[in-house]
Amino acid sequence: MRIAVVGTGYVGLVTGTCFAEVGIDVTCIDIDERKIENLRQGILPIYEPGLEEMVERNAQKGRLSFSTDLSEVVESCGCEAVFIAVGTPPGEDGSADLKYVLAVARHIGRSLKGYTVVVTKSTVPVGTARKVRQAIAEELEARGEQIDFDVASNPEFLKEGAAIDDFLKPDRIVVGVESERAEQVMSRLYKPFLMNGHPLIFMDIPSAEMTKYAANAMLATKISFMNDVANLCEIMGADVNMVRRGIGSDARIGNKFIYPGIGYGGSCFPKDVKALIKTASENGYAMQVLQAVEQVNERQKSVLFDKVVAHFNGDLAGRTFAVWGLSFKPKTDDMREAPSLVIIERLLEAGARVKAYDPVAMAEARHSLGDRVEYGKDEYEALIDADALLLVTEWPEFRSPNFSVVGKLMKEKVVFDGRNIYDGAELAAKGFAYHGIGVAQQVPQLDSTSATE
Numbered sequence: 001m002r003i004a005v006v007g008t009g010y011v012g013l014v015t016g017t018c019f020a021e022v023g024i025d026v027t028c029i030d031i032d033e034r035k036i037e038n039l040r041q042g043i044l045p046i047y048e049p050g051l052e053e054m055v056e057r058n059a060q061k062g063r064l065s066f067s068t069d070l071s072e073v074v075e076s077c078g079c080e081a082v083f084i085a086v087g088t089p090p091g092e093d094g095s096a097d098l099k100y101v102l103a104v105a106r107h108i109g110r111s112l113k114g115y116t117v118v119v120t121k122s123t124v125p126v127g128t129a130r131k132v133r134q135a136i137a138e139e140l141e142a143r144g145e146q147i148d149f150d151v152a153s154n155p156e157f158l159k160e161g162a163a164i165d166d167f168l169k170p171d172r173i174v175v176g177v178e179s180e181r182a183e184q185v186m187s188r189l190y191k192p193f194l195m196n197g198h199p200l201i202f203m204d205i206p207s208a209e210m211t212k213y214a215a216n217a218m219l220a221t222k223i224s225f226m227n228d229v230a231n232l233c234e235i236m237g238a239d240v241n242m243v244r245r246g247i248g249s250d251a252r253i254g255n256k257f258i259y260p261g262i263g264y265g266g267s268c269f270p271k272d273v274k275a276l277i278k279t280a281s282e283n284g285y286a287m288q289v290l291q292a293v294e295q296v297n298e299r300q301k302s303v304l305f306d307k308v309v310a311h312f313n314g315d316l317a318g319r320t321f322a323v324w325g326l327s328f329k330p331k332t333d334d335m336r337e338a339p340s341l342v343i344i345e346r347l348l349e350a351g352a353r354v355k356a357y358d359p360v361a362m363a364e365a366r367h368s369l370g371d372r373v374e375y376g377k378d379e380y381e382a383l384i385d386a387d388a389l390l391l392v393t394e395w396p397e398f399r400s401p402n403f404s405v406v407g408k409l410m411k412e413k414v415v416f417d418g419r420n421i422y423d424g425a426e427l428a429a430k431g432f433a434y435h436g437i438g439v440a441q442q443v444p445q446l447d448s449t450s451a452t453e
C-alpha cells in the first residue's frame with residue numbers, strides 16, 4: 001500500500017513513520033524546504049524518544065521518503081490515502097484556524113488522479129471533513145474532472161513522549177467514514193496495528209471529529225477536578241496523595257490522569273478545551289463544566305508561585321530560584337502552554353533571579369524566555385546559591401537527586417514540589433522545608449548543618 005502524509009509536525013511525522021514501520025510506502029510532505037532537507041539527512045524537527053532511529057531505518061529501507069511537492073506526490077504516487085496532518089493553530093477567539101487544512105485539501109483537489117481517501121488527522125472541529133470534501137470537489141469541478149474520492153476523519157490520541165508506542169499499540173483507533181470503500185481502505189491500513197486486540201471503531205464523520213475533543217476534554221476535566229480537590233485538601237488538612245489512591249482504585253474512576261499538579265499544558269488540552277467551548281457557544285450551547293475546567297487550570301498555574309510568595313512573606317526581589325524542568329511534561333522539548341512559563345514570568349516580575357535546567361527543552365525555552373533566565377549545565381548547577389528549588393516538570397532524573405548535595409549547593413533548603421514527586425516528611429528529616437500540592441507543608445526537622453550529612 002502507498003500513502004502520503006501532509007505535514008511533518010508532531011502528528012504527521014509520527015503517523016508517517018509508524019505506517020512505514022509496518023511496511024507501507026509513505027511519502028511525508030511539507031512546504032518547509034529546510035525541514036524536508038533536514039529530514040532527508042535524518043535531522044528531526046521535534047524530539048520524540050525513538051523516532052529518529054525509526055525515521056532513519058525506514059528511510060534506508062526505502063519505505064519512507066520526504067518531499068515538498070504535494071502535487072507531484074498526489075499525481076504520481078498512486079496513494080490509496082492522503083492524510084492531512086498540518087497545524088490548526090488557535091485563532092484569536094480560540095477556535096481552530098483551518099486555513100492550512102483547507103489549503104492542503106484544495107491542493108489535493110487540483111492534483112488528484114484516481115480514487116483516494118483524504119483523511120483528516122489534525123484535530124479539527126466538527127464539520128471540517130465536510131469542508132474538506134467541498135474544497136476538493138470545487139477544485140475537481142474547476143478542472144472539469146470527475147474523480148471519485150472520499151473523506152474520512154481519523155483523530156489522533158498520541159501522547160508526546162510516548163507517541164510511537166501509542167501509535168503502534170493504540171488503545172483504540174477511531175475512524176469516521178461515509179462509504180464502504182473508504183472503510184475498506186482504512187481497515188487494510190490499520191490492520192497491522194490491531195495485534196493487541198484493541199478495537200478499530202468505525203463511525204460517522206461528525207462523531208469521529210467529536211470523539212477527539214470529548215476525549216481530551218474529559219482528561220482535562222479529570223486533571224482540573226483533582227487540582228480543585230488538592231487545593232481543598234490543603235485547606236482541610238487532608239492529603240491528596242492518599243485521596244488519589246483512595247478514589248483511583250475504583251475502576252469506574254481509574255487511577256490515571258488524576259495527578260494534581262501545576263495545571264495541564266501542551267499543544268492539545270488547552271487548545272481543545274477552548275475550541276470545544278467555542279464550538280458550543282457558536283451553536284447556542286454553554287459547556288459549563290469545561291468553562292470551569294479552564295478557569296481552574298488558569299488558577300492552578302499560579303499555585304506554586306503563590307506558595308513561594310507565602311513562604312518568603314512576599315519578599316522575592318533579589319532572591320534566586322532554581323527551576324527544574326521547563327517543558328510542559330517530561331520526555332518532550334515542547335514548551336507550548338507550559339506552566340513553567342507562567343511561574344517563571346511571575347518570579348521575574350517579582351524581581352527574582354531564575355536559574356533553570358531542563359534535560360531537553362532549554363533551546364525551546366530560550367525562544368520565549370531568552371536571557372532573562374540563567375540556564376544551568378545540569379540540575380545541580382542550577383541550584384548554586386538558590387533560595388529555593390521549584391520542581392516544575394517531573395523528568396525521571398529529578399526523582400531521586402542526592403539531597404545531601406542539593407542541600408549543600410543551595411543557600412536555603414526549601415523545595416516547592418509542583419508534581420508531588422518527593423516525600424515531604426523524608427525531605428523535612430533531611431532539613432528541608434517542603435511544599436507540595438494538596439499535601440501538608442513540612443518544616444525542617446533538623447538544623448541545616450547536621451541535616452544533609
Ligand code: UDX
Pocket residue numbers: 156157158159160161216219223256257258259260261262263264265266267268269328329
Ligand atoms: C494529550 C492526550 O493525552 C493525547 O491523547 C492527545 O492526543 C493529545 O493530548 P499530551 O498533551 O502529549 O497528550 O500530554 P499528556 O501526557 O496527556 O499530558 C497533558 C498535560 O496534563 C500535561 O501538562 C501533564 O503534566 C498534565 N497532567 C497529566 C496532569 O497534570 N495530571 C495528570 O494526572 C496527567
